[in-house]
Amino acid sequence: MVAHPDEPLETAGYDLILQQLIPGYTSLARLAVALLAAGPSAAQQGAxxxxxxCGTGAELLEAVAQRPDWRLTAIDPSAAMLQVAQERLSHAPTIEWRPCTVESLQENGRFAGALSVLVLQSLPDDGSKLAFLTALAQSLQPGGQLVLVDLMRSSLSGLEEQLEAAWLGFQRASGLLASDEQLAPLTQALHPIGLARLTALVNAAGFSDPARIFQALDVEGFLLQRRR
Ligand SMILES: C[S@@+](CC[C@H](N)C(=O)[O-])C[C@H]1O[C@@H](n2cnc3c(N)ncnc32)[C@H](O)[C@@H]1O
Known part of the structure; x- marks a missing residue:
């Protein structure tokens, strides 16, 4: 059972479904935090x-566990997601919660590091992705790092059918029981882009070229640095 039929899938059963839908999801937050913590800027005590x-708080749980000294700011425009995250993180009272988008944050150069997991993929490439990435770059100190994880457009041409079948096989083997109707809000209306387009966008936003540090099927993770 993944969710009560009356509960919005937005939060109910969300974490379990993501684990069953996204290959490598259980490792993503752990890896993203470990990578950022090992970098030059966020390695500092109290960064x-x-x-x-932040959604329901997967990266926050990892950040608090691995780096209890970090001064965390968690933002998400969804009040329902933020509420679940706040309940799960009630043992971490110093997190600053902001119910807003990255684009409306306006925190110039405040952060040593940032995490963005499975967010860019939901924004259309009509200026919205660039606005999101630009706001992220501006929120970072020069030299600050961003770990960006997203669904990408496949770069493995000729293997599309096999990858699609592998993804379905992964879901079946993971015991995914959600209906297509329940999955629609998570899988539709996504706007994956390829590496060349991501590189152009992050460069225009003020980041260096993305360094790929993770790939599981079409879910890829990158380390980016705000240019000095
Ligand atoms: C697929 S969820 C991922 C949540 C979490 N990072 C995780 O991996 O479990 C995407 C989240 O991004 C949030 N979001 C969408 N657009 C955003 C924006 N412009 N700025 C900040 N968050 C945004 C959504 O509300 C949602 O909670």
Missing amino acids: AVLVAG
């Missing part, structure tokens, strides 16, 4: 770190 699009 200010932004969790952009």
Whole structure:
């Protein structure tokens, strides 16, 4: 059972479904936090770190566990997601919660590091992705790092059918029981882009080229640095 039929899937059963839907999801937050913590800026004791699009709090739980000294700011425009995250993180009273988008944050150069996991993919490439990335870059100190994890457009041409079948096989083997109707809000209206387009966007936003540090099927993770 993944969710009571009356509960919005937005929060009910969300974490379990993501684990069953996204290959590598259970490792993503742990890896993203470990990577940022090992970098030059966020390695500092008490570093200010932004969790952009925190959802139900997966990255925050990892950040608090691995780096209890970090000064965390968690933002998400969804009040329902933020409420679940706040309940799960009630043992971490110092987190600053902001019910807003990254684009409306306006925190110039405040953060040593940032995490954005599975957020950019939901924004259309009509200026919205660039606005999101630009706001993230501006929120970071020069040299600050961003770990960005997103669904990408496949770069493995000729293997599309096999990858699609592998993804369905992964879901079946993971015991995914959600109906297509329940999954629609999570899988539709996504706007994945390829590496060349991501590189152009992050460069225009003020970041260096993305360094790929993770790939599981089409879910890829990158380390970016705000240019000095
Ligand atoms: C698929 S969820 C991922 C949540 C979490 N990072 C995780 O991996 O479990 C995407 C989240 O991004 C949030 N979001 C969407 N657009 C955003 C924006 N412009 N700025 C910040 N968060 C955004 C959504 O409300 C949602 O909670």
